[in-house]
Amino acid sequence: MEQRPATKEEYQRKINILVEYINNHLSETIDLDMLAEMSGFSPWHFHRIVKAFLGENIGAFIVRMRVETAARLLRYSDMSVQEISWRVGYDVPSSLSKAFKLFYGISPNNYRKNKDYIIMRPVEVRHDLNIETEVKEYPDRQIAYVRLSGAYMTLDFCGAWQKLWAFVKEQNLYSEGIEHICIYHDDPKVTEPDKLRTYVCLVLPKTAEPKGEVGVKQLPAAKYLIFRYKGSYEHLKSVYDTIYLHLIPESGYRPLDAPGYEKYLNNPVNTAPEELVTEIHIPIE
Structure with a gap:
């Protein structure tokens, strides 16, 4: 053979x-x-x-x-x-x-x-951010992903999305309900920038098979605490710090030992930075 x-x-x-x-x-x-x-x-x-x-x-x-x-x-x-x-x-x-x-x-x-001991970068809490909160349960979902490594602001997100949409076209996977999400597996406060791991993903209703650098996996069913933020991506670090230091403790929910993800509700290519809407999904017990 x-x-x-x-x-x-x-x-x-x-x-x-x-x-x-x-x-x-x-x-x-x-x-x-x-x-x-x-x-x-x-x-x-x-x-x-x-x-x-x-x-x-x-x-x-x-x-x-x-x-x-x-x-x-x-x-x-x-x-x-x-x-x-x-x-x-x-x-x-x-x-x-x-x-x-x-x-x-x-x-x-x-x-x-020592809550003041910061391994990497200092905390940036802001109370003026436009953040809404809700809780939602999701069933098992399938994602196709491209794995990237490095500091978040240096990654080729556009190139990863292009590879994923080429994958969708090649396997005839287009349908209603496809979502753009990113799973961030590391906390930049405890991981060196060049080692940060990001999965750029599409949530796909149709069954897919992995090919090359495009992986396919399941997001298990879970309940999520969702924080909907409207504003520029440049403030997302402050959004996360505010969520983890104030909003999650005040919510009464306990996060699961599993990574959350960001869901993007509009396109930064044709949307003003202050109009961008990002949902941060944190899995909870």
Whole structure:
């Protein structure tokens, strides 16, 4: 049988599979040999290929995912340090504490107690922002996505949307109800800018199959606390800080340990910045 030559798109599809697996199994022992087998890459080249696509070796990527997840849980949940340690794959809190100190120069307990300790950027709370709130439940939904890495303001969102719409056209997936969303997997307060992970997505009512760098996955059914903000994207950092420091605590809801997403209700190409409407969806218990 003639073997099809490997392409960059095929490599990206395999990297997407690995990243999804790691995200969903942080609480477990992740065997690197098993990841190499799962990827289908040659064992000889596995580590170099992954490092080229992720910008760091696979072991460092897993450790960083665990420590950054722990930082978010310490700041935004009431789980004990021991529970968080188990949740991110450490058998005992001392192991998490050692890794946490190496990354951030502070212990998990001290970070939780010291609300003024900012790992990366300072908080920007504004009470003059135009933000409306509602709660809504969603069933399982299918998304097609392109995974980007880097500082949010430097990413090629337009190029990602173009790839997704070309994918929709190629697979004849157009229908009513397609939505534009972005899933931000990292908190810029605890993750270095060049390591931030973004999934640029289309919510698709029709069944799709992944191809190349366009992945396909399910958003599980969930209840969301939705914050609808009207205004320029340049203020979104302040919007998030205001949401997490004031609006969520005042709402009485507890966020789930899962990433939220942004939904864009109009097009920045033909909409004035002050008229842009963005919904921030936070999954809640």
